[in-house]
Amino acid sequence: xxxxxxxxxxxxxxxxxxxxxxxxxxxxxxxxxxxxxxxxxxxxxxxxxxxxxxxxxxxxxxxxxxxxxxxxxxxxxxxxxxxxxxxxxxxxxxxxxxxxxxxxxxxxxxxxxxxxxxxxxxxxxxxxxxxxxxxxxxxxxxxxxxxxxxxxxxxxxxxxxxxxxxxxxxxxxxxxxxxxxxxxxxxxxxxxxxxxxxxxxxxxxxxx
Numbered sequence: 001x002x003x004x005x006x007x008x009x010x011x012x013x014x015x016x017x018x019x020x021x022x023x024x025x026x027x028x029x030x031x032x033x034x035x036x037x038x039x040x041x042x043x044x045x046x047x048x049x050x051x052x053x054x055x056x057x058x059x060x061x062x063x064x065x066x067x068x069x070x071x072x073x074x075x076x077x078x079x080x081x082x083x084x085x086x087x088x089x090x091x092x093x094x095x096x097x098x099x100x101x102x103x104x105x106x107x108x109x110x111x112x113x114x115x116x117x118x119x120x121x122x123x124x125x126x127x128x129x130x131x132x133x134x135x136x137x138x139x140x141x142x143x144x145x146x147x148x149x150x151x152x153x154x155x156x157x158x159x160x161x162x163x164x165x166x167x168x169x170x171x172x173x174x175x176x177x178x179x180x181x182x183x184x185x186x187x188x189x190x191x192x193x194x195x196x197x198x199x200x201x202x203x204x205x206x207x208x
Contacts, residue, residue: 004033005148011189029199035207040113041106042073043146046208047138048098064089078103098133144191145208153183153190163197
């Protein structure tokens with residue numbers, strides 16, 4: 001198993017002191033942590049596949065896509081794949097066009113991943129969302145899973161909202177006022193909070 005982000009242990013201690021509900025969840029899933037592929041192209045493609053569908057459905061489609069790419073998700077493979085073949089994997093025409101666009105942007109180097117490391121979260125999200133097909137949610141997933149930013153709070157993520165409703169016994173979806181309260185409570189380590197919320201409703205490790 002890969003090592004957790006450097007801030008992970010400190011975050012668990014800090015968040016456990018702030019939030020008794022989260023403390024129980026952290027104890028329950030104490031050995032788990034955010035895992036990183038450290039492959040920017042892989043991560044962005046994975047977020048495209050995962051947009052607006054369940055984790056289970058995304059995993060199924062992703063596995064089919066990997067098979068068609070002979071387990072190598074790289075720009076050249078995605079560019080060469082035929083639309084009909086990608087459709088058979090379960091991808092919509094729109095997602096196929098997004099994947100092809102990202103592959104071309106990586107191949108011709110019009111998208112500079114290395115520059116993201118120097119940007120703050122807001123600037124990085126603005127830069128990523130300039131790529132067609134990548135909205136704020138996709139950019140946030142990239143910041144969490146690829147760049148390991150500690151304080152990302154993806155409030156448009158259905159799984160996160162469902163988990164907050166369940167764990168804090170709030171109606172679905174929780175009010176904006178309550179989400180702001182939760183956001184402030186876990187400020188500084190909202191990525192860690194989000195990961196544990198996901199884990200509390202799904203035993204499968206979320207990975208992008």
